[in-house]
Amino acid sequence: MMRRAALIAVPYLWLLVLFLAPFLIVLKISLSDAALAIPPYTPTLKDGIGALISELDFENFVFLTEDDLYWKAYLSSLRIALISTFLTLLVGYPIAYGMAKAPEEWRPTLMMLVILPFWTSFLIRVYSWMGILSNEGLLNQLLTWLGLINEPLTILNTNTAVYIGIVYTYLPFMILPIYAALDRMDSSLNEAAEDLGCSKMQAFWLVTIPLSKNGIIAGSFLVFIPALGEFVIPSLLGGSGTLMIGKVLWEEFFNNRDWPVASAVAVILLLILVIPIVLFQRNQQKQQEAEQ
Amino acid sequence: MSQSVFAPWDDPNEKPLIRFQNVTKRFGEFVAIDDLTLDIYAQEFFALLGPSGCGKTTMMRMLAGFESVTEGKIELAGQDIGPVPPNERAVNMMFQSYALFPHLSVWENIAFGLKRDRKSKAEIEARVDEMLKLVRLEKFARRKPHQISGGQRQRVALARSLAKAPKLLLLDEPLGALDKKLRQDTQFELMDIQETTGTTFVIVTHDQEEAMTVASRVAVMDEGRIIQVATPAAIYEYPNSVYVADFIGDVNIIEAEARPSGEDEYSLNWIEGQAPIKATSQKTFSDGQKVHLAIRPEKIRISTEKPDDADNAMQGKVLDIAYLGNLSTYHVELPTGQIIKAQTANTRRIARRDITWEDPVWISWSATAGVLLEH
Numbered sequence: 001m002m003r004r005a006a007l008i009a010v011p012y013l014w015l016l017v018l019f020l021a022p023f024l025i026v027l028k029i030s031l032s033d034a035a036l037a038i039p040p041y042t043p044t045l046k047d048g049i050g051a052l053i054s055e056l057d058f059e060n061f062v063f064l065t066e067d068d069l070y071w072k073a074y075l076s077s078l079r080i081a082l083i084s085t086f087l088t089l090l091v092g093y094p095i096a097y098g099m100a101k102a103p104e105e106w107r108p109t110l111m112m113l114v115i116l117p118f119w120t121s122f123l124i125r126v127y128s129w130m131g132i133l134s135n136e137g138l139l140n141q142l143l144t145w146l147g148l149i150n151e152p153l154t155i156l157n158t159n160t161a162v163y164i165g166i167v168y169t170y171l172p173f174m175i176l177p178i179y180a181a182l183d184r185m186d187s188s189l190n191e192a193a194e195d196l197g198c199s200k201m202q203a204f205w206l207v208t209i210p211l212s213k214n215g216i217i218a219g220s221f222l223v224f225i226p227a228l229g230e231f232v233i234p235s236l237l238g239g240s241g242t243l244m245i246g247k248v249l250w251e252e253f254f255n256n257r258d259w260p261v262a263s264a265v266a267v268i269l270l271l272i273l274v275i276p277i278v279l280f281q282r283n284q285q286k287q288q289e290a291e292q
Numbered sequence: 293m294s295q296s297v298f299a300p301w302d303d304p305n306e307k308p309l310i311r312f313q314n315v316t317k318r319f320g321e322f323v324a325i326d327d328l329t330l331d332i333y334a335q336e337f338f339a340l341l342g343p344s345g346c347g348k349t350t351m352m353r354m355l356a357g358f359e360s361v362t363e364g365k366i367e368l369a370g371q372d373i374g375p376v377p378p379n380e381r382a383v384n385m386m387f388q389s390y391a392l393f394p395h396l397s398v399w400e401n402i403a404f405g406l407k408r409d410r411k412s413k414a415e416i417e418a419r420v421d422e423m424l425k426l427v428r429l430e431k432f433a434r435r436k437p438h439q440i441s442g443g444q445r446q447r448v449a450l451a452r453s454l455a456k457a458p459k460l461l462l463l464d465e466p467l468g469a470l471d472k473k474l475r476q477d478t479q480f481e482l483m484d485i486q487e488t489t490g491t492t493f494v495i496v497t498h499d500q501e502e503a504m505t506v507a508s509r510v511a512v513m514d515e516g517r518i519i520q521v522a523t524p525a526a527i528y529e530y531p532n533s534v535y536v537a538d539f540i541g542d543v544n545i546i547e548a549e550a551r552p553s554g555e556d557e558y559s560l561n562w563i564e565g566q567a568p569i570k571a572t573s574q575k576t577f578s579d580g581q582k583v584h585l586a587i588r589p590e591k592i593r594i595s596t597e598k599p600d601d602a603d604n605a606m607q608g609k610v611l612d613i614a615y616l617g618n619l620s621t622y623h624v625e626l627p628t629g630q631i632i633k634a635q636t637a638n639t640r641r642i643a644r645r646d647i648t649w650e651d652p653v654w655i656s657w658s659a660t661a662g663v664l665l666e667h
Contacts (some may be wrong), residue, residue, distance in 0.1 A: 016529070191358055192391035194378045196456065197408030210395045286574075 007179065011193070023270070030057035030263035041259050057234045068176035069248065070265065074272065076243040081227040084166040090228045091167055092174030096215070097208075100182035112178075114172050126165060126236050133161050133237070142232075157239030165233040169224065174219035181215030182208070221280035229269055232278075232287065245269055295373050298508060299523075300333035307370070309334040309460065309492055310355070315364035317350055317516075324350040326516035327364070335461075337493045339503035341539075342513035348496045351513075352462050355494065356385045373586035379408075384458040385538060388465040392437040397435040397531050398448050399424070418644060424453040426485060443474050450482075453487060463495040467502060479505045500540050504528065512536045528588075534665055537586040543611045544592070544619070544632050546585040550577040550664065558664065563628050569601045571666040587662035589635035595654050596646060602656035608632065610651045622647065624655050 032041040032055075043055045064070045099110045117149035118124060133140045133156040140152040155161050185208070209216075231246030238244070245265065252262035300306040308331035324347045332338045352368060353359040359379030365372050372493060373381060384405070392401050402423050406416045417461040424430045427447035432440055434568035437448065446466065452463055465484070467475045481504050486493050497503050503510045506523040510537075513520045520532045531537035534545055548560035548569065558577060560569040561583075569585060577583055599605055612623040621635045634655050638645075647653055 065654070186389055186391060188387045188389050188391040189393060190354075191378070192385070192393075193386055193404070194358075195356060195383075195385045196405030197379045199377075199379055202408070207393060211393075213395075 021068055026263045028056070028227055030060055030267045031058065031260050032257050032260045033059065038258055039259065039288060060260045061268070063261060064264055065133070069212045070245075071249045073138065073245045074268070076270075077230075077245040078227055079244075080166070080244060081224050081230075084163050084170075084227050085194070085220050085224040086175045087094060087163055088167045088170055089220060092171055093109060093178055095171075095191050095214070096175045096178035097178050100185075114122040114175050121139040122169065123232065125169070126232060129161070129165055130156060131235060133164065141271050151238060156237060157242075159238065160243075161237035162234050162242055163240075166223075166227050169233065170223040171240065173226075177218040177227035178212055185211050202265055214283060216281045218287075220278055221283070225276055225280070228273060253289065299511065301331070301337070302379055306333060308332060308367055309336075310494075312351075313364050313367070315354070315355065315366060316362050317347075317359065318362045323516055326355075326373040326621070328518055330518060330521065331494065332494060334492050335490055337483065337495070337508045339507035339510045340496045340513060341500060341510050342496065342498065343539075344498060347516040347575060348498075348513050349464060350516075352385070352494065352496050354457040354465055355460065356383055356462055362404055362520040373401070382454055382459040383452040383462060384460075385462040386449050386466050388468060389470070390437075390469075392444050392445060392448055392452070394437055395434075396641070397433065398429060398435050398440065400450045401437070401448055403453050403491050404452065409456065423455050425582040426454070426488070427451045429432065436488055442469055443478065446470060447477065450485070454485070454491065455614040457489075458491065460492045460494065463493060463562040465661075466495065467499075467602065475502070477503075482506055512658060514539075530663060531586060534584050534586065537663065537665065542589050542633060542635070544585075544587045544589065546587070546630075546662075547584055547667075548585055550581045550583045551579055552577070557659065558583075561665075563630065565628050566626070567604075571649070571662055571664055572659050575664065575666075577664065577666075582667040584667060585662045586665055587657060589621055589633040590619075591661040592632065592634035592655050592657045594636060594647065595633040595656070596622065596651070598654050599656045603659040604652055605656040607652065607654055610647060610649055610653055613649065620645075622653070624653060 021051070022118060029041055032043060035042040043052045045052060048106075081123060095114070099114075102110055112243065134140075135152040135156070137156070139155070140149070143149045144152065161261070168233045188224060189207050189211070190203045194200065198206060228289060229246045231250055234244040234247050235240045235250070238247075249262055249265045249269070252258050256262075300496055303306055310330075310332040312328050312330040315325055315328045315419070316323065324348075327349075328351070332617065340449035342353060343480050350359060353369075354361055355373075357373070357376065361374055367373065368383065389601045393404065396404065399420055402420045403416050406419055410418075421430075421435075424433055424539075428459055429444060429447055429451065432444060432448075437445055440448070446469070449465075450466070463482075467478055470478060479502060486506075493548050495503070495506065504527075507524060509521060510527050510568060512519045512527065514535055520527060520536045522530070527536060528540055537543045538545065546562050551561055551568070553559040555560070556572050557571060558571050559569075560567055560571055560583065571585055593599065593602070598607075606626060608624040608626045609619070610622055611625040614621040614623075617636075618638060619634055619635055620638055623632055626632065632655055636658075
């Protein structure tokens with residue numbers, strides 16, 4: 001019994017130290033006031049526990065509602081995350097389907113190719129997209145050389161580049177759960193559907209899609225959740241018009257040095273993320289129950 | 293009034309429902325079906341029997357439309373079904389894995405095919421209820437496939453494949469996943485349902501007992517060819533080859549040289565030091581032709597005393613006894629080293645059995661008990 005308790009304590013301790021404690025610190029900062037000091041906010045522990053608690057307020061959260069920059073940034077992030085999740089699904093599903101239908105001996109290789117990008121730094125890969133998408137970049141050179149365009153397309157520093165970046169980066173997270181779901185599927189189910197009068201297309205919609213639903217949901221959350229708070233891709237590939245909350249947070253923190261407002265932005269972002277995370281967990285749980 | 297025997301294959305005026313005409317199927321270099329010709333008649337319960345890899349499943353998949361024919365053609369009710377895709381064939385299949393849709397309830401599974409036909413809601417409901425009643429699953433209509441037992445799943449699969457009232461129902465090892473007791477019950481249920489619905493059933497199985505029980509005719513297959521097509525009784529009593537004799541049930545095969553000794557009668561010289569065996573055969577064999585005598589263990593009598601009236605009798609020693617409960621199979625070793633299997637029904641309790649290991653015994657059989665087969 002003691003051993004079991006000790007075993008369970010390890011992950012909980014891990015979460016407590018590395019997740020809950022930092023979150024509480026951020027929450028506390030979000031309730032503080034900005035100050036010209038080190039650290040740049042008051043009150044701190046130096047002021048004593050009583051003062052610390054009595055001086056906390058929701059001022060920064062009220063401020064977030066007053067300046068429309070913030071809620072616009074949240075909405076814009078949600079929109080970008082939703083659209084890019086959908087685009088990732090559109091690109092990822094056929095790839096996963098192709099992998100699941102590929103000959104057995106090919107599958108490990110294909111799986112390897114999907115995972116391969118993780119072997120190089122994420123930053124380097126995003127930078128190389130800058131090289132591809134810029135006005136003098138590879139893509140424009142190729143299109144000009146093919147004679148498809150006369151003027152270079154402006155892709156870099158637009159939302160399009162952000163979508164491309166997010167779809168590219170998170171594609172494996174979409175492919176892998178869908179592939180897992182499709183791989184588990186009994187191929188005689190599709191034959192049975194055809195046998196009962198479905199065309200191949202109908203069988204796909206009525207059998208394959210519903211049976212890979214859990215993979216689609218899992219993949220979509222795995223893309224949507226990190227995409228919502230994404231900072232690197234919009235700041236490197238997006239332009240001044242790309243409004244994403246991750247970028248706002250970064251500017252608030254490093255450019256304005258307003259830690260309390262930055263923390264408030266982070267806390268709200270976390271609260272928004274809790275909803276899809278809980279839904280994701282429930283989906284996973286339901287799936288496990290169905291398999292038992 | 294005498295009941296007419298169901299034997300459309302003997303009636304030259306009867307049109308077969310399915311015709312395989314010189315059908316060959318190749319997968320690359322591998323020949324799965326080799327120039328096969330076969331007629332199956334309406335309302336038959338036809339069994340394709342053979343070891344795994346003999347091509348029986350390929351034949352079924354060609355009927356369902358999941359495999360194309362390399363050469364020859366398959367006709368269903370006079371129409372070449374080669375170019376007809378699976379979803380447009382009046383053929384339904386019950387899959388070995390059942391292939392029930394896990395995301396749909398029992399009711400929706402059965403309704404699946406009907407909905408594709410754009411039938412009215414009332415029609416679909418009536419038909420599904422009828423099917424549920426047929427397989428006695430009315431109470432389980434709302435359950436999902438993973439919430440019912442294996443035997444119930446099997447019945448859902450059957451109901452689903454019968455719902456569209458196909459001309460032909462294909463059953464791929466339908467009882468393979470059930471335990472023995474349930475399998476036997478289900479065999480009779482299958483026969484009942486086949487009779488009630490009047491549907492033509494083609495069943496694929498590697499279980500000879502199952503094929504014998506349910507089928508009106510059995511085709512024994514090996515390496516893409518049909519070795520024999522006949523009623524279960526004919527297959528068992530008159531196998532046309534050593535392969536069939538050996539595949540169906542237990543058999544003693546004795547190699548010998550035939551010598552005609554009268555009309556349809558032969559005297560078989562089979563081993564030095566043993567009297568020739570007397571046997572009858574409708575088929576003629578030339579003098580000195582090498583033959584196989586196939587004789588079923590239950591046709592051989594075993595006794596402690598020398599029988600007076602037997603055509604063939606020889607002495608031996610009990611080497612082994614396989615006790616099966618209702619039956620016992622005795623392995624009797626002859627002085628010349630051959631082992632002959634003899635089977636008797638255990639009408640007495642085992643404690644009162646008068647023959648045991650190492651006992652000297654007599655085995656005997658009549659001239660008509662065995663079948664003479666070409667070498």
